[in-house]
Amino acid sequence: MRIDGALHSLDQPPRLDPKKAHNIDVVIDRLKASPEQRGRVAESLELALKLGSGLVRLLWQDATEKTVAEWPMSNQNFDPATGYHFPILGARHFSFNSPLGACSLCGGTGTQLLPDAELAIPDPTRSLEDQPVGPWRRAPKRMAGHYKSLLRDLAKHAGVPMNRAWKDLPGSFHHLVLHGSADQSVTFSQIKAERLSENKKNF
Ligand SMILES: [Zn+2]
Incomplete structure (x- = not known):
């Protein structure tokens, strides 16, 4: 048997700490791999899969019997190395018409819908003060003011001047406006103020 990675004889089992979890494998066969051993390998694997309910570990040892590689394998729809399970495969898993196969x-x-930076910023010579983000500029007046304030807060956050043309601003700022700040938080002044007035209304 193999306990916590070490091989032991069944005649001399080691004392195990009952308070700890142990990995106990049954050793089914040990052989020198060669084409002549094909039949024996198949038989041993079959027995191992049966005993292990579909899970088997293959150990490679060098001449000193040191384990140099370990392959967990399974004949179930399951990858023992990653724990990834998948259903029994059928036609729908290969059909783009099925959500399973798509x-x-x-x-x-x-086709894929993606934002197009060239459509979002139709005129990159506009400065931040002139609202270079096309859809934000075309928004109704109240919203346009809100977007302007967003842009101002983003510029403040990134430390870029409002009077500079979009095309002359660093790529990192373009990314901030077009794709967001990821895990970095940005303080927006107007959203705060609007939330406050909304709350007041509700109260
Ligand atoms: Zn696709």
């Missing part, structure tokens, strides 16, 4: 990026349509 490409996860496009949902099987073959």
Whole structure:
């Protein structure tokens, strides 16, 4: 048997600490791999899979009997190395018409909707003061003021001047506006003020 990675004879089992969890494997066979051993390998694997309910570990040892590699394998729909389970495969897993088989990026349509920076910033010579973000500039007046304030807070956060043309601003700022700040938090003055007035209204 193999306990916590070490091989032991069944005649002389080691004392185990009952308070600890142990990994106990049954050793089914040990052989020198060669084409002549094919049948024996198949038989041993079959027995191991049966005993291990579909889970078997293959150990490679060098001449000194040191384990140099360990392959966990399974004949179930399960990857023992990662724990990844998958269902019994059928036609629908290979069909783009089925949510199960469809490409996860496009949902099987073959096209993907992505933001286009050139459409978002139609005129990159506009400065931040002139609102270079097209959809924000075309927004109704109240919202346009709100977006302007967002842009001002972003500029303040990044330390870039409002009177500089979009095209002359660093790529990191472009990324901040177009894709967000990821895990970095940005303080927005107006959202705070609006939330406060909303709260007042509710009270
Ligand atoms: Zn696709």
